[in-house]
Amino acid sequence: MEVALQVQDITVRYGGFTALDQIRLELARHTTLGLVGESGSGKSTLARVIAGLITPDEGQLLLGAEPLGKKRSKAQHKQIQMIFQNPDSSLNPRHTVRQILAEALLFHRIVERSQVERRSKELLSRVQLDAKSLDRYPHEFSGGQRQRIAIARALSVEPSLLIADEPTSALDVSVQRSVLELFHTLQAELNLTMLFISHDLGVIHAVSDTVAVMRQGQLVEVNSKDEFFVRPQHEYSRELLSAVPKMPQY
Numbered sequence: 001m002e003v004a005l006q007v008q009d010i011t012v013r014y015g016g017f018t019a020l021d022q023i024r025l026e027l028a029r030h031t032t033l034g035l036v037g038e039s040g041s042g043k044s045t046l047a048r049v050i051a052g053l054i055t056p057d058e059g060q061l062l063l064g065a066e067p068l069g070k071k072r073s074k075a076q077h078k079q080i081q082m083i084f085q086n087p088d089s090s091l092n093p094r095h096t097v098r099q100i101l102a103e104a105l106l107f108h109r110i111v112e113r114s115q116v117e118r119r120s121k122e123l124l125s126r127v128q129l130d131a132k133s134l135d136r137y138p139h140e141f142s143g144g145q146r147q148r149i150a151i152a153r154a155l156s157v158e159p160s161l162l163i164a165d166e167p168t169s170a171l172d173v174s175v176q177r178s179v180l181e182l183f184h185t186l187q188a189e190l191n192l193t194m195l196f197i198s199h200d201l202g203v204i205h206a207v208s209d210t211v212a213v214m215r216q217g218q219l220v221e222v223n224s225k226d227e228f229f230v231r232p233q234h235e236y237s238r239e240l241l242s243a244v245p246k247m248p249q250y
């Protein structure tokens with residue numbers, strides 16, 4: 001197993017409150033780790049530390065063999081892309097989809113200027129949007145379509161790790177399903193390495209290879225998906241699972 005990311009004893013404090021308490025975790029390349037836990041357990045804080053948006057008080061991250069320091073290089077930023085619950089946080093409302101994708105492709109020198117249009121169309125096709133979408137603005141799309149654009153933007157820079165923080169929670173149930181299906185297709189086609197955060201165990205079941213459970217800033221269990229849903233190890237995991245009346249099938 002090749003390790004894509006190592007989280008080594010990461011601690012984050014907000015004033016006197018410990019939001020993350022010595023988190024230690026490994027993400028295997030080309031797999032999806034589903035991070036689950038109740039509201040306030042620290043899932044988003046961990047995602048933000050990994051994405052470089054928060055500097056931890058203690059601990060370090062290794063991307064492959066490379067330590068990620070306090071100030072990341074442009075190349076390191078490119079390697080870890082994040083998709084948020086609300087797609088609007090990563091889409092400039094004054095830019096067309098063409099501009100949004102071109103900016104990412106050119107800033108990180110993914111393709112030459114002459115290849116931007118071709119690559120942008122490929123990206124839209126990957127997320128199952130029409131090429132005509134290129135000249136439209138984010139507000140002209142539905143929430144589910146906007147999330148697809150945010151996914152295309154994140155994928156455009158060819159990251160080695162994609163973090164999805166509750167990417168379907170703000171969407172209608174019917175749309176949630178189609179976006180989850182898109183994640184499935186992308187996993188299969190692109191062999192993504194992904195950290196997928198959700199408080200919804202049905203969603204975690206649908207996308208994960210490995211499940212990690214957080215509670216009050218601590219990691220209480222890391223288990224294969226198959227084991228977790230049949231034989232959870234930790235008492236708290238059993239509580240989480242028993243609180244789900246029937247596992248929704250995605």
Ligand SMILES: Nc1ncnc2c1ncn2[C@@H]1O[C@H](COP(=O)(O)OP(=O)(O)OP(=O)(O)O)[C@@H](O)[C@H]1O
Nearest residue numbers: 014017019037038039040041042043044045046199
């Ligand atoms: N900037 C901040 N300042 C102070 N406390 C914070 C800050 N950000 C988060 N917290 C606290 O840290 C804890 C963990 O928050 P976090 O958002 O990581 O949890 P979460 O598991 O992602 O929750 P949710 O599922 O509701 O998004 C919470 O108690 C939260 O109130």
